[in-house]
């Protein structure tokens with residue numbers, strides 16, 4: 001499959017509560033703004049989305065005050081894929097709305113990666129060797145290669161179903177990788193980490209992606225470059241990661257960089273309106289120029305830094321969506337205006 005480049009997508013979450021109406025609203029909003037690869041609206045927290053169903057299966061994982069605990073020595077995971085309703089929603093939506101399907105190039109599914117899921121499962125101290133110095137106070141499944149690998153296999157079975165539903169981009173979102181890779185205390189060898197990443201994306205036949213926001217250590221960049229993933233999806237507006245990539249590196253490893261050109265970490269400004277938070281088109285164009293100059297038009301996918309869910313608590317749904325739509329519209333418009341300017 002030819003790698004993707006010079007297109008637009010999103011990370012996945014939106015400032016909307018989880019209702020059937022909001023799923024429709026969220027996907028329509030992305031398409032009306034001109035996003036070429038919209039994601040299903042991720043309206044449930046990324047951990048709960050995949051761990052809540054396992055709790056309901058009564059296999060030893062329990063939820064207490066919002067946190068997940070393994071009450072067994074072994075992490076038993078379902079063999080059958082689950083949490084497929086988000087993709088099924090997209091399939092149904094496009095069946096009912098063929099005019100919307102015609103406006104886009106494809107659609108994206110955002111799944112949660114095995115490292116990030118493992119880091120939220122608190123396990124009995126006795127089942128794993130805990131390092132003397134740990135980044136985390138709790139003993140979690142991330143300390144166990146076998147448990148993380150088990151989660152990677154489970155996610156690859158889920159990804160396989162999204163692949164069959166026709167998702168064009170399938171992302172394993174791994175914020176936890178940005179926290180554990182590149183520090184002195186590292187939980188897995190490089191080979192182990194590579195095996196886990198490659199396992200998670202192994203069933204994706206079109207475009208595989210890994211999203212890690214925050215500051216990316218050179219070691220994590222190298223790990224992802226060595227992996228089989230096609231799209232490396234990172235935050236760029238903060239400037240931390242700007243100098244980590246160039247055209248030669250991406251082409252050598254046949255990667256595409258999903259480059260954050262829209263800020264998603266937002267602080268409330270007194271007496272503000274939605275416009276106060278929306279990057280003007282010229283500002284977005286400047287960010288796109290920077291991306292294109294550095295890595296080349298064909299190696300870049302344009303998108304917001306991260307998901308938009310945090311905007312819900314800052315703005316509420318209406319103003320939150322106004323901010324999101326303003327940003328996405330300006331992104332699509334900026335890209336379109338630049339089509340002719342760039343060769």
Ligand SMILES: [Zn+2]
Pocket residue numbers: 011175211212213214305306307
């Ligand atoms: Zn993120």
